[in-house]
Amino acid sequence: MYPRLEIDANKLKHNAEHLLKSCQENGIRDCMLVTKVLAGYRPLVRRLATFGFSHLADSRIENLIRFQAVPIPKVLLRLPMPTEVSRVVRYADYSLQSEILTIKATEKAAARLGKTHGVILMFDVGDLREGLFFREDPGPLVQTVLDSPHLCLAGIGTNLTCYGGIVPDEENLGRLIFIKQQIESRFSLRIPLISGGNSSSVHLFRTGRLPKEVNSLRIGEAFFLGRETAFGHLLPGMNPDAFILKAEIIEVKVKPSYPIGNIGMNSFGAKPDIEDRGMMNRAILAIGRQDVEPGDLIPLDAGVRIVGASSDHLIVDLGNRTGKPGDVLAFGLNYPGLLRVMTSRYVKKRLK
Numbered sequence: 001m002y003p004r005l006e007i008d009a010n011k012l013k014h015n016a017e018h019l020l021k022s023c024q025e026n027g028i029r030d031c032m033l034v035t036k037v038l039a040g041y042r043p044l045v046r047r048l049a050t051f052g053f054s055h056l057a058d059s060r061i062e063n064l065i066r067f068q069a070v071p072i073p074k075v076l077l078r079l080p081m082p083t084e085v086s087r088v089v090r091y092a093d094y095s096l097q098s099e100i101l102t103i104k105a106t107e108k109a110a111a112r113l114g115k116t117h118g119v120i121l122m123f124d125v126g127d128l129r130e131g132l133f134f135r136e137d138p139g140p141l142v143q144t145v146l147d148s149p150h151l152c153l154a155g156i157g158t159n160l161t162c163y164g165g166i167v168p169d170e171e172n173l174g175r176l177i178f179i180k181q182q183i184e185s186r187f188s189l190r191i192p193l194i195s196g197g198n199s200s201s202v203h204l205f206r207t208g209r210l211p212k213e214v215n216s217l218r219i220g221e222a223f224f225l226g227r228e229t230a231f232g233h234l235l236p237g238m239n240p241d242a243f244i245l246k247a248e249i250i251e252v253k254v255k256p257s258y259p260i261g262n263i264g265m266n267s268f269g270a271k272p273d274i275e276d277r278g279m280m281n282r283a284i285l286a287i288g289r290q291d292v293e294p295g296d297l298i299p300l301d302a303g304v305r306i307v308g309a310s311s312d313h314l315i316v317d318l319g320n321r322t323g324k325p326g327d328v329l330a331f332g333l334n335y336p337g338l339l340r341v342m343t344s345r346y347v348k349k350r351l352k
């Protein structure tokens with residue numbers, strides 16, 4: 001049945017071994033596996049949880065709820081909504097936090113459930129997404145956690161290269177280390193977990209420039225697609241092709257490449273910008289923008305080029321290839337593409 005995403009668990013196992021070895025060599029004791037790209041796909045997560053990662057981390061509590069039976073500590077990656085804290089405490093062992101109001105609500109929920117919940121306080125060192133800005137006083141946030149008998153200060157962390165595209169370096173990660181030292185001396189405590197970012201921090205491995213105090217990372221893309229995300233380089237020795245999308249041809253026709261008539265809007269409300277390449281050997285595949293953006297696909301069949309897509313149709317130029325309805329074409333995916341494909345219930349998943 002198509003469209004279908006084929007997942008090679010052996011390639012992922014190899015990626016895990018390679019990544020976890022590099023982590024170990026660079027002082028990363030806790031490598032959290034970020035599962036959000038899997039959109040709650042349990043069969044794969046059960047396997048991944050045996051690969052040696054310290055935690056499963058996901059941005060959606062719904063996904064962590066689906067992974068409840070998988071015996072590994074769980075982290076909610078996105079700051080909790082105040083209205084979801086009961087579910088967060090029930091189904092996650094840790095959450096990233098940056099708001100006093102939410103921390104207090106989490107304490108209340110933990111007290112109600114008679115549980116202790118771990119808090120990782122987030123600090124923004126320049127990327128300008130979540131976290132207390134590094135120039136602010138961390139005291140009130142820390143004090144709120146310490147005043148909460150059902151919460152423990154499990155760690156501090158930062159996130160980079162998400163909104164602002166800021167690359168982790170010694171200077172911005174140094175800000176996190178400075179915050180750690182400030183908190184530890186002011187409150188006479190030791191912070192167990194120093195979470196120094198995501199797949200964009202992996203580029204620091206090569207040069208040994210990851211500050212030695214960073215002992216944890218939260219990794220998605222580098223594991224799934226073998227790519228660091230500071231500069232987008234493939235990581236040597238890792239598999240970039242554990243996920244292959246296959247889709248079926250429903251029409252093949254030779255037609256002009258340039259539409260005939262006055263051009264208004266396409267089905268997504270945009271004015272199409274189409275290049276005239278003369279007559280074209282075109283195929284339509286039964287998959288569309290409801291499942292994946294065409295720009296996130298990499299054709300794997302020689303000579304095939306993506307032309308465009310509407311919500312349920314992907315148009316490709318077959319070039320000199322022959323093709324007929326029922327033939328199947330294969331595509332690699334970038335990370336946003338993989339996220340969308342995993343989220344689409346119309347794309348079947350096959351785990352090998």
Ligand SMILES: Cc1ncc(COP(=O)(O)O)c(C=O)c1O
Binds near residue numbers: 034199
């Ligand atoms: C807070 C946080 N940490 C880590 C990650 C993982 O990022 P990456 O896939 O680049 O490793 C994400 C995003 O998925 C995130 O939002």
